[in-house]
Amino acid sequence: MSDAAASAPLLEVRGLRKSFFGVTVLHDVDFAMRAGEALGLVGENGSGKSTSMNILGGVHRPDAGTMLLEGRAYAPQTPKDASRAGVAFIHQELNLFPNLSVEENLFVDAFPRRGVFPFIAPLFIDRRAIRRATEAVLREVDLAIKPSTPVAKLSQGERQLVEIAKALSRQAKLIIFDEPTTSLTRPEVERLFSIIARLKRRGIGIIYISHTLEDVLRVCETVTVLRDGHHAGTAPAETLSLQKIISLMVGRSIDQIFPARGKPPGAKPALEVEGLTQRGVAENISFSIREGEIVGLAGLMGSGRSELARMIFGLDPFARGEIRVSGVPLTNPTPASAMEAGLAFLTEDRRGEGLLMDFSVAENTVLASLRSLAGTLGFIDTRKVNEVSRETARAMRLSTDRVEDTSAKHLSGGNQQKVVIGKWLRRQPKVFILDEPTRGIDVGAKQEVYRIVNALTERGSAVLLISSEIEELIGLSDRILAISKGEITGEFARKPFDREAIMAAATRLAGHESFSAKAAPERVSA
C-alpha cells in the first residue's frame, strides 16, 4: 500500500442528518478515518451511535449528508449493498445460526456453486471450496476449530471470531464492532484485541463502539464523541483521558462517578451462606453480608458468580449448603420463598429475565409485588397499580411518568434497568442481589443506579454486587470476594483495594482451561 493511499481517508462522513417521526436524532455529524486505523465511537445511549452505524450499514438512509468510502460516493440502500462495498458489522448480539456449522455460517448467503452438467446453471453447493476458504479465514483469526463444528458448541468469544472471519471472507475494508467485549472473558478480550491489531496491520479500518472507555482508549487511534446526536468532539486517543471523554459525553464534568456512602454497614448479618455446593458449579461456598453492606463478587463469566446468585434465589438447584436470611434458614428456596424471606434479584439478562418487554412500565413495576396490591376478594385495583408505579417511576427518576401506556421495550437500557430495580425496591428487600446492574447502560444512568444502591444500603439492605467491571466493584463495595471455577479464591476488605490482587484471585484456577475448554488443542500464540 502506497503512502498516498494510506494517508487518504478510508471513510469520510460529512453532515449526516437523520430524523425519525419528526425527532432529529443526528444533527450534521461528521467523522473520518484512515485505513489501518481504529476509530472509537463513544456516547451515551441515544447519542446517535447506533443510528449513524445503521446508516453506514445500509439499514437506514440519511436525510442529508454524504459518505465517501475510499474516495468514492457511498450510499448503501440495503445491508447487502454495504457488505458488497466492504463494510462489515459485528453486532453486539451476534448474527450467527447456532444450528449451522461454522462454514455454513460463513457462506450462508452466498454458497459457492458447482455444476455437474455443462450448459446448466451450477446447482450444487461446492463443499470442498467452502471448506478450503473457511480454513483459510479461520487461520487468519487464530481459531483452531474444524469448519464443520456447529456454532452452538462455540463459546461467545469464539463465535465473535467466526463473525470476524466471515467479514474477512467478504474482503471487508471496514469492520464495525458494536460493544464487542460485553460477553467475553478477559482472556477472550485480550485475544480479540490482538486480532484487531492484526486487522489494522493489514490495512482494514475499524470502528469500535463501546461503553468500556478504557478499551476504547487502548484499541483506537482516534476517538469521536457523540452527544444528543451532535458531534461533541474528536481527538487522538493519546491526548484523551477517561475524565475528559466522560465530560464530553455528558456535557459536564463528573468529578465523582461513585457517590459517597452516607452510613457505614451495620453489625447484624443479613445474608449467610454456608457450604453451598453443586457439582461443577459451586464448591463449598461460604460468606455472609451484613445489613447495609455491599459485597462485590469478582469473577469471570462462567466462574460461578451468576450461578451462585441463582442458587441463592432458588432459580437453580444445589446439592448441599445452608442459606440464612436475617438468621432465618431458607431451605429449598424457590423464587417465591426467597422473595418472601426478603431477597430480591436483578438478573444479568434484562430483556430475557428482567422485564416483560411488550408490557407497560406499570405492569412491570408491580409484577413482583402483586399481592400487596390485591384488595378485598383478591381483586387488583388498576388505579392503585398505576399510582404506585408512577410513584416508583418518580423515585427512580425514570424518563417518563406515563407508566401505563409506555411499554418497557420503548425505554432506553438505563431506564429499563430502573424499572427492574424499582420493581424489586417495592418489596423493600433485606438482601438485594445485583447481577451486572450497569451492563449496557450509559454513564449517566450508571450513576443513577449507584445512587439508588447507596440509598438502599442506608436503609439497611445488604447488597451482593456481581460485575465484570472491576472499577465498579472497587468503587462501590465494602468488601470484595473473588470467585473462580465455583470456589471463593480470595476476600478483600475495605479500601484501598488491591486491584491486581483481586484480578489475580478471580483468574486463579481458571487460567487456560476456561479459555479454550472445548476446542483448540494447541494454540500457537502470535
Next chain:
Amino acid sequence: MTALPPTTAETLPPSAARGPLARFGRLLLSEYFVLVLCVLYVAAIYPVVPEMLTWQVAQNVLTDMMPLLVVAIGQTFVLIVAGIDLSVTAIISMSAVVGASVMTGTGGYLGGSALAVPGALIAMGAVGLGIGLLNGFAVVTLNMPSFIVTLATRMFFAGAAVWYVTFHSTSSSIANLPPGFTGFATGSLFGVPLTVVVAALIAVLAHVLLSRTEFGRWVYAVGANPRAARVSGIPVERTILSTFVISGVCASVAAAMYSSRMQTGSPILGENILLDVIGAVVIGGTSLFGGKGKIVWTVFGVLFLVLLDTSLKLLGASLFLIYIIKGGVILLAALVDALRNRILVSR
C-alpha cells in the same frame, strides 16, 4: 351463490375506503373491532338474507354460540400462556359419555335416582378436570410441547369415548337421559335461555379472573415471558397447569350443553368444533404466541364465526363452501392481527 364471494369480500375494505386512513387504524386497534365487523357483516348480508334479523335466527345463533363460547373461553386461557389445547373436543366426547353413563335410565350408575343429574354433572366436571390435569402435568413436568401432548390426549380420549360407550349401550351413543337434564337445553330463566345464563356467568367469571386478579396477571406474564415471570416469583408451572384445568372444565360444561340439547351422550359430539374454537379465539385477537388476549375478544370472535356460519347455511351454501369461507376469514383475521401489530410498532 355466485353473488356470495364479492359480498363477503366487501365487509372489510369499506371501512378503509370510507374514512381517512387514521380512522381505519384506530378502528383496527379498537377493542371492539370484531364487534364492528359483526355489525357490518350483518348489515351487508341483510339484503340477501333478510331472515338474519328475525327472532328465530337470533335465538339459533345464541344457542349455537353458547357451547362454542364456553370452550373458547377455556382455550383463551391456554393460548394466553402460549400453549394450545387440541384435546377439548375429546374432553367433550369423554365427559358426555361418562356423564350419560351415570344418569341414563337404561342401566346408568345412578339411573332413576334423585342424584342422577347432580352425580352426572360432577362426573362430567371430573373428567374435564382430570384430562386437564393430565395435559397440564405433561406440559409442565415433562416439559413437552402442549401441541403434542394435547394431540395425543385428543386421539386417546376420542378413541376411549367410543370404546366406553360399548360397555354401556348397544348403540353408538347413550340415550334415555333424564328430563331434568335434557330440560337444561330448552329451559330459561326470566325468558333467557339457561345455557346463555350459564355461559354468561362463566364469561364474566373468566373476565374478572383474567383482568382483575393476581392469577390473571400471572397468566399474562407467563405467556409473555416465562423466564422473567419465574424470576419475579410467579409460580410458572402452577399457572400453566391451571390454564389447562380451566380449559378442561370449560370443555366439560360445553359437553353438558351439547348432550342436553342432543338428549344423548354421544362420543362424537364435539368432533368438528376444534378449528371453530381456535379460529374464533384468534379472530377475536388473542395471540397464538402468548401474552395477549381477552375474554371480550373471544366473545366477539365466537359471535362472528357463528354469524358467518348461520348466514351461509341460510343462504343454502354447501358444507364445503362454508369451510372455504371460514378458512378464508380465519386467514384474514391473522392478516389483520399482523397489520395491527405493525401499526402498534410504528407508533
